[in-house]
Amino acid sequence: MSILEIDELSVAFDTEGEIVTVVDRVSFDLEAGETLGVVGESGCGKSVTALSIMGLLPKPAGRIQGGDIRFKGESLPSLAPERMRDIRGNRIAMIFQEPMTALNPVQRIGRQLAETYLLHQPDLDADLIHRRCLGLLDQVGIPAPEQRLTEYPHQLSGGMRQRVMIAMALASKPDILIADEPTTALDVTIQAQILELLRDLQRETGMAIIFITHDLGVIAELCSRAVVMYAGRMAEQAPIRPLFAGPLHPYTRGLLASIPRLEDEPKTVLTTIPGVVPGIDELPSGCRFANRCPHVKDLCNREAPELVVGEPGHRVACHRWREIDA
């Protein structure tokens, strides 16, 4: 059963009187215990989608314009704030891109870790909380946890801080962990370690993960399914194998083609997708990928394609996917 259903979600920002829709009718489901990747280039609305789930859209500028988000059948946007606070950080937790700034610089690690318990399990006694915090740090692979608890964020490296963030998110054993580019700010070896950690933790705890990234390689390594977004809309959604073996959307094809491969001749020029993403204020009424698409036809410029089921479990928003695929 789906634990989370995103149903035609639209999110708009009010920027100086002008209302721009930055996420447009995005729909996907998350099964309990699975890892779902969300991929797309910068500005396509990945973070905004994640923040909408958490009820953390910047106020008052951002708001959910339409659609619904259901957690275990309960509609999150229409929840009372107190009830939403019970879910946030407790049933659904989130980690962010920048571990350097995501922790409070003037509070000790221990205190920030304990906070989740204090918020969601206020009757736990201090001693038990302390032991649990130690256990958490141990679980995320931080050596000398006793000492780390008394340290401040600046005394930890970026990778360690991200581990602390993960520990914090794990504190209340959430059903869903949303990881918004958790490794983008880290160097490559640390990235690999963190991905490894997330994979292990998921196996141990059975939580579902929504993993946001712009790196298809990471998706391939970690996820069982992925959603590809482009300029605020969904382009394609599929299980990993079919997505990598037979992408249906021209944008996904372009993305995959732009990954350098070991089999390539050295010094082969990297394939890129020509053109640029249309600005948020100059979005076309038709397909948003039309200006960069090698297969563009009149219809594409006239009408926005709907998300349709191509193959079982594989959905795509393209007028011409059948012809291209052939």
Add this chain to the structure above:
Amino acid sequence: MTSYFIRRFLLIVPTFIGVTILVFTLTRLVPGGPIERMMSEARLAGDETAASSYDSQGGSTLSDAQLEDLKAYYGFDKPVVVSYFEWLGKVLVLDLGRSTRYSDPVWDTITDRLPVSIFYGIWTLILTYGVCIPLGMYKAIRHKTAFDNVTSAVIFAGYAIPSYVVALLLLTIFAANLEWFPLGGFVGPDFDELSLIGKAGDLFIHAVLPLIAYTAGSFAFSTILMKNSLMDNLAAEYVRTAVAKGMDFKRAIFGHAFRNSLIPLATGFGNNISLILTGSFLIEKIFNIDGFGLLGFESLVERDYPVVMGILVLSSLLFLIGNILSDICVALVDPRVKFGSGETSQ
């Protein structure tokens, strides 16, 4: 960190000597010293007597011997350096010399004014922080609302108008015309006969207008600093992390953003301590308060150098200690700050 502060305290000594030696030398170079002043006073007195009796001493009524005595008394007969160290030696045993104006010990003159200045200084400090911190916080949370805009207009007006103009306006409107407050003075003439509560009330009613005049100018700086600092921190990611943990926004403000936003204010705290003793001679003059500002100004005009030096000793010490206090405050609120001993962070 302790060794850093010990070093800072030791550094007070050379700085203090530098400051005082500079001013001490200046008092020697500026024309119109206390001797000349006494001579002209004596001459004035002499002119009056000269009309009736026979007297001529080349324009001066002081004998050369008397002049030498005076010079010796004030140390003008020796080189600057020598008399400076004589003066310093006396300062070390808390002897600041005698006022050339009142011939009272300088120490007494200063301690006479001390309660008044400390009273105003401490209240200015309490009011500034007590009002600016909550006001700045509220303005940050209510950014761009009517409340925010109106209070901004008021505090910037207070900042733009010189404090003596504020003082004069307050005095004319609320003391002279409306007669809600007394016209000036630290306390009323019948202060000593009042009961304890009566004394407090009397002190209060005399202090309202001067305190407003004192603080009007300093509100803008601290309030806006607090507001901007808190707004920066409210937008910070760690506040979002706290909210993502399930904390409500209000609690995140007090539990997380608040302490971080105090850091810039803590930097200025020590300097405000030294403001306690400086006062403003214009405001003191307008409200007829016998404080440090007035004392310092008058002793400068009257070339009462022992008093000038006495005030300098006190205010420079306070300023130097204030600076160290600022550092301590910053280190207290911000664990990232580590002074000296090579343990640099980040």
